[in-house]
Amino acid sequence: MYFDLDGTLCTYDRSFEEQFATTVSPYGEPTDAAYDAYVDRLFGALESCESEPYRRAFEAVAETAELDVAPVTLASDHCETELEALVVSANATRVLERVAETNPIGILTNGDGSQQRAKLERHGLGELVEEVLVSNDVGAGKPDPEIFDLAKERLPADEHVYVGDSYDEDIVGARSAGFRTIYVVENETGANDTDAADAVVSAVGELLDPTGLPSQIATPFEPAER
Template identity: 65%
Template sequence: MTTAVYFDLDGTLCSYAVPFEEQFESTVAPYGEPSEAAYDAYVDRLLDALDSCESEPYRRAFEAVTDRIPLDVTPETLAREYCEVEREASVVSADTRRVLDRVAKTAPIGILTNGDDRQQRSKLEHHGLAEAVDEVIVSNGVDVRKPDRRIFDLAKARLPADDYVYVGDSYEEDVLGARQAGFRTVYVTANDEPADVEAADAVVSSVGDLLEPESLPASIRPTFRTTS
């Protein structure tokens, strides 16, 4: 029986060495004085654009910034420079790479993530992950986002298999969304203490924990067990 495994990206496969607000400030500061109100406007507009699967969400977000504070730069330039800052701040651990390498030996694997298609794929290329997986699906590239069942059904169509597992750090978007589409689920809590994990087949604090499959429930364990 073939099991396909999909992973979320941000917060699951990669973390960030620099907080998002600091990334914003370092992008804006060469052109003017960043403010808390400008950052809030940026976040609100970016999330709205991503939720609506709009094109060029970072440019749209920085248009909201330049409407609020005087900056000697275009939104297009800010968006481009911010995306570079965010990409450089992203971190993929050695344990995460080991998990991907292990799973890839016995199962088709993919990345299913919300976000801007160009930006998410640039992170994958930056870390050499695009070559490590069989499929990449990004919400803004397919006009539907998690937890909508349609994006999980698309994931199934892209990697035909008998069974599916999804690994992600958002209970609502990843665990509930995938579970409703028939995936078994691994909830990455990042050391938080979630109140409700009922829909998760397994709960881990990081992707690296999957290197110790004997601690996982029997329904999930074989997917991450080494073949050696």
């Protein structure tokens, strides 16, 4: 069983714009133009699986704002700011603990490898999983079938399940690669499309009560017999 990370197992107690301002404010004015440059370059670097995406993003910031600091320092500062803003609910941890009792678990996520692993370690999730696949490490990101196929190779099984919060990247991508899928969407009734999902929940913690799940994917979430 594989889980997405951001938006599925973890959230943030500050918006990305607030995190950016926290990073930049000690060195200069966090303008809208600087933030836009940061977002555009960061997501471009992540989408193309470039190395050091945070450094590249702050190099773009340096071209739009006068900041008394090197981009590499801003990148380091911002990664720590992001980790400090990270929130993992007790229920999300319990879901992983329960599934790990009977099934191997992996993390399959887009992002920067070192930063995504730091998120897992910060909240003690790394010890619960057997595999971690990050787009920038493997050179392919969701919804590319390559990363899903690699995930199946890393944890061989008769059937694979993927839990994620992005419909196109996570649910459609995983379903196309042969996974059963669980769509985590904050407002189930407001979801525009759920056809590719075998189940829909409003938070990953709902998986602690598998009675509402289809039988073919409920088993991993049921308490192990003692």
